[in-house]
Amino acid sequence: MSELVEPILDWYDAHARDLPWRREGASAWSVMVSEFMLQQTPVVRVLPVHEAWLERWPTPADLAAESSGEAVRAWGRLGYPRRALRLHAAAVAIVEEHAGVVPDSYDVLLALPGVGDYTAAAIASFAYRQRHVVLDTNVRRVLGRTVSGVEFPARSVTKAERLVAAELLPADAPTAATWSVAVMELGALVCTADRPRCESCPVVTLCAWHGAGRPAYDGPARTVQTYAGTDRQCRGRLLAVLRDAPGSVPKTQLDAAWDLADQRERCLASLLADGLVVEAGDGRYALP
DNA sequence: GAAGCGTGGCG
């Protein structure tokens, strides 16, 4: 076992946040919902939506029985609403193909809509205590710093990274699962992207990056997504109108949500293509 | 492999 493992497991034991999907008795569905919501969205914003979601739809079958539009509405302002559509589709697949039970196999999970490598490994690890390499942005940053001595990882996962993560993964399955969530938590609370709190880090004396004097990142520029004025913002505005309306809305109401007609029409078309919006007839629009 | 996809908080 690497000398990193024990200090990080001990640190997690002492400092882990008490999150609903981590509690004893949390269902695999609760874990799965949390993983979808946490894709690119901070924990604090996920908490209330996750709680309401599980209250309303305690099982995949409960969600599958509703229209996908209700999922989009309940998603609220978490962002990337296609995730809501995919979570609904995954619930339908779980009911139709897996007897309503969240699959415990990485490969089966990976075949579900909206489930990629990270989410499949996370559900198998955190809900079923299996042993998988869980590589999210937190884990990649922590291992990049402690093991490789670089402030930020590459754009995409490299073979070398996967190898490092695999070698560190404890042999015992439940311990491996705890290790994965522990490293993620360390990345989220201490080994943060901006202003890491090295003084609070349990492995600061072992950290290659810290030991090298915390050298500044010198890799390729990390792209920053623009937002204001983009199609993304326009889509968000249009969808917000539909989310906040009880039923369908006339086109004029959508027109009022965005000034530039060309962009507005393009975004409405893309929302329709994505299945996030449907035509309700009579020139009206609604959630699916 | 790069681009596209929301939203809000923080320094």
Added chain:
DNA sequence: TCGCCAAGCTT
């Protein structure tokens, strides 16, 4: 203020 960031997935 506004750039930067937050448990990725799909095409």
